[in-house]
Amino acid sequence: MARALYIHWPFCLAKCPYCDFNSHVRDSVDVAAWQAALLADLRHEAEIAGGEPLHSIFFGGGTPSLMPPALVEALLAEAEKLWGFAPDVEITLEANPSSVEAANFAALSSAGVNRVSLGLQSLDDSALRFLGRLHDASEGLTALETAQSVFARVSFDLIYALPDQTEDHWREQLSRALGFGTGHLSLYQLTIEPGTRFATDVRRGGFMPLDDDRAADLFAITRELTTDAGLPPYEISNHARPGEESRHNLTYWRYDDYAGIGPGAHGRRGGLATMRHKKPENWIDAVSRNGHGLKEERALGVAEQASEALLMGLRLAEGVDLEALGKRLALAPASLIQPDKLIHYARLGLAWEEGSRVGVTSEGMPLLDALLAELVTDELALA
Structure with missing residues (x-):
């Protein structure tokens, strides 16, 4: 039974040039229709995957901080009625x-959100302009x-390995970020994903990714x-003080069950x-x-399940x-791991x-994709 719930x-407000997530820009949104559809999708999953209290809920996107707080509150109230909540449930948005979204933070906290993941992406105005962000560093x-000041737990994202970024620049940025005192950071290298505007820019010679x-x-x-x-790394791109790891994301990486609703x-x-x-x-027509x-x-x-579990789990420290x-x-x-390759x-x-547990070292993490192809047995890799 699912003990974690994802709501999309x-x-x-705009599509970032590096983003390949399922995000869309619309002139207007019928909030009442979306609330009814999300509640219906939620109830369907609870009928099938209910039975145990939820230990985590994650509002992802898109930009969930654009959701009216009353909609967030309605979804959380229904989820609690259908599943029940663990006493220390983690609810991330x-x-x-x-500034428009930050103005909603107090109301989102009152609605039940107790952890926020903030997409700062950079502390540098020129980098933010390159990344197509609508905010500047001061904002x-x-x-x-x-x-x-509002949420019990705060994480924020930064993107690094931008074109021509130097070691000194990243060291200064990250040192500054670590000084803000949050218990969790998600630090992602810029990747050029197919179908994004950045992929087109690179193909046309607009810029060269960092080597x-x-x-x-x-x-x-x-x-x-x-x-x-x-804040040591507990996953290839995620860093936390002990006890402040994202419980929801650990559900994915440990290959536990979770329910997902929304487009x-x-x-x-x-x-x-x-x-x-x-x-x-x-999606709304289907609902x-x-x-x-x-x-x-x-x-x-x-x-296939074994392959997925290994591909996810070997990301973890x-x-x-x-x-x-x-x-x-x-x-x-x-039968799960190539023993000769593991020894090598x-x-x-x-x-x-160590005993029955295997993993990738800190030195191996930059080569993770290549190592996964080597370590996972051929039968599982082909599943």
Whole structure:
């Protein structure tokens, strides 16, 4: 049964040039219609995946901080009625740091949100302009101060490895960010995703992405500074003080069940992969017809589940317990990882093995994608 719930709000004020998420710009949104549809989608999932109190809820997007607080409150009230909440439930909402959205923070807190993930993305005005952000650095820091005064827990995102970014620039930016005292940071290298405006710009010669060697140097600086500041990496791009890790994201990375509602939302429950209609208009039409926004509900084979669990779990500093995963999926632990490759990369200092638990070292994390292709057994990789 799902103990985590993801709610997708797909609307943004503008589409960022690096973003490949399911986000859309619309002139207006019929809030009453969206509330009715989200509640219907929520009830459908609860009928199937209810039974245990929720330990985390995550409002993602899009830009959920554009949601009217009354809508957030209505969804949380219904989720609590349908599932129940664990005593220490984590309720996160992604927010952009515009003054319009920051003005909603107190009302969102009163609605039940107790953790915010703030998309600062940079502390540098020129970088923010390059990234297509609507806020400047001063507005971002004002929003951060407001968030810290309102919410029990605050995280914020930064994007680094921008074109021509130097080690000194990133070291100064990150040192400053660590001085704000939040318990969690999400630090992402800029990646050029297919279908984005940045992909078009690169193809046309508008700019050159930072080369891999220089990006790896910035990654090493990131790990050094966050560890020294008491926010070590617990996942390849996420850093937290002990006890302040994102409980919701750990649900994904530990391959536990979760329900997902709203346009394009994915879920995993009872060996099934669920996917909602992606385009907002198609999703809301489906809810009107069927009482839910599901586009696909597909049974996952055991090998595919094992592959997903490894691909997610090896992102974590804690790695994966092969014995526990094998028991859960009725597979021999030795069938999950290529033992000769594990020994080889452990000798190189890129992987580790402790009892039945295996993982990727800090030195191996910059090479994670290549290591996953090597470590996961051929049968699972092809699942």
